[in-house]
Amino acid sequence: MSSHFIGIDIGTGSARAGVFDEAGAMLASAKADIAVWHAEGHIVEQSSNDIWRAVAATVREAVALTGISAQSVHGIGFDATCSLVVLGPGGAPLTVSPSGDPERNIIVWMDHRATEQARRINDTGEDVLRYVGGTISPEMETPKLLWLAETMPRTFAYAWQFMDLADFLTWRATGSLARSTCTVTCKWTYLAHEARWDDAYLRKIGLGTLADERFARIGTEIVAPGSALSSGLTKEAASELGLLPGTPVAAGMIDAHAGGIGSVGARGGAGDV
Numbered sequence: 180m181s182s183h184f185i186g187i188d189i190g191t192g193s194a195r196a197g198v199f200d201e202a203g204a205m206l207a208s209a210k211a212d213i214a215v216w217h218a219e220g221h222i223v224e225q226s227s228n229d230i231w232r233a234v235a236a237t238v239r240e241a242v243a244l245t246g247i248s249a250q251s252v253h254g255i256g257f258d259a260t261c262s263l264v265v266l267g268p269g270g271a272p273l274t275v276s277p278s279g280d281p282e283r284n285i286i287v288w289m290d291h292r293a294t295e296q297a298r299r300i301n302d303t304g305e306d307v308l309r310y311v312g313g314t315i316s317p318e319m320e321t322p323k324l325l326w327l328a329e330t331m332p333r334t335f336a337y338a339w340q341f342m343d344l345a346d347f348l349t350w351r352a353t354g355s356l357a358r359s360t361c362t363v364t365c366k367w368t369y370l371a372h373e374a375r376w377d378d379a380y381l382r383k384i385g386l387g388t389l390a391d392e393r394f395a396r397i398g399t400e401i402v403a404p405g406s407a408l409s410s411g412l413t414k415e416a417a418s419e420l421g422l423l424p425g426t427p428v429a430a431g432m433i434d435a436h437a438g439g440i441g442s443v444g445a446r447g448g449a450g451d452v
Contacts, residue, residue, distance in 0.1 A: 182253045185241070185422075187234055188434060189259035189344060191215065191287065194233035196241040198252075206247075209240035216276070216283055221291035224276050224283040227264050230344070231351055231419075239421040249422045255352065255412070256405070256429040258437035259344035260288045261366045263323045266340045266347075273338055275327065285344065286323050292330075293322035300325070300384050307368050307380045320367045324397075325385055341397050343367070345431030352416045352428045355409040358398035359430040366433070369401065406430040 181200065188195045192215060197208040211233035216224045242249070263286040267273035272284035286292070297317040301308065308315055315322060320343065328335040342350065343362035350356055363369035369376055376397070378390035389397055402408075411425040432440075 181247075181251055183245070183247050183251045184254045184256070185238060185252060187238065187255065187257045187348070188437070189213070189230060189234070189257070189348070190434065191260055191289070194230060194237050196234070196237035198241045198245045198247065207241050207244035209237040209244065211236045211240075215287065216278075218277065220277075221294070222277070223287040223290040225262065225285040225287055226282040227266070227272055227284055227344075227347055227351075228282060230285075231348075234348065235419040235421075242421060249426075252422055252426055254427045254429060255422075257345055257348040257352075257431035258434045259348060259431065261318070261320070261362065261433045262287045262344040263320050264340075264342045264344055264347040265327070265334065265338050266342065267337055268339050270339065270350075273334055275331065275334060288318050290323070291317045293317040293326040296325040296329070297322040303383055305377075305380045305383055307370065307377045310364070310370065311368060315368075321384065321386070324389075328386060328388070338396060343433070345433060346398075349408055349428055349431050352412055352420075353409040354413050355400075356398070357400040357402045357406070357408055357430060359404050359432060360401055361404045361432040361436050363398055363401060365436070367397065369398070371401070374401070402430050404430050404432045404436075 184199045186197045193210050193212050195210045197205045199205050213233045214229050265273045265275050265284050272281050274281045274283055275286050276283035294317045297315050300322055301314045345362050346358045360371045364371040376394050381390045408428050408430055411427045414424045417424040
């Protein structure tokens with residue numbers, strides 16, 4: 180039996196799934212729109228439930244278009260925008276929105292509500308900023324977390340997990356809370372070269388609670404992109420995607436970084452770099 184693989188890409192306005200053969204040729208793809216809310220104050224929000232619905236719809240459609248069997252799918256990978264997902268107890272969506280709507284539980288990458296927090300973080304001159312280009316952007320996750328702590332303290336305190344969108348998707352698929360080194364290094368100030376969070380930095384900027392908790396809400400298991408997670412698809416996720424429980428799921432990536440790897444591959448592989 181031939182092996183097939185599914186790649187799932189979450190952009191700002193849509194989810195896309197592609198089915199690929201062993202040689203990397205795409206056999207079919209599908210797309211589904213996802214909702215985006217805009218509000219005053221440079222606020223841009225999404226729903227993790229809505230995004231997962233779109234993922235399920237596109238995977239089912241793409242697989243159906245190929246006519247392949249679920250048994251032939253030997254791996255799934257996700258990439259997504261670097262958006263902040265907030266989950267309450269049990270993994271339920273927890274609002275990040277001044278509207279109070281619990282479905283609006285994602286601060287989208289291009290949301291700039293945390294501009295003031297980013298400015299204050301940059302004023303500290305902390306050494307960790309060297310690894311995010313010298314200055315942190317309000318589009319990164321640390322300023323957004325600080326905005327939540329200061330502006331929506333009940334949401335911040337009640338949250339069970341803060342996750343990058345790619346890591347949310349792999350958690351939703353497998354139940355694994357492992358984070359990708361791609362997401363937490365590029366957007367969360369994790370020091371991958373030292374395999375640690377900088378607790379002094381978090382305390383300096385006003386997020387010492389996360390350090391006190393030993394980083395339980397932002398990631399204690401950090402793995403390389405492509406690493407196989409947990410036991411693969413859970414029964415629930417497999418049913419929603421129309422696939423088999425246990426289908427391997429890889430740790431994900433930020434979409435732009437995945438695009439870089441794809442571009443290298445399109446030129447003939449890593450040997451061209």
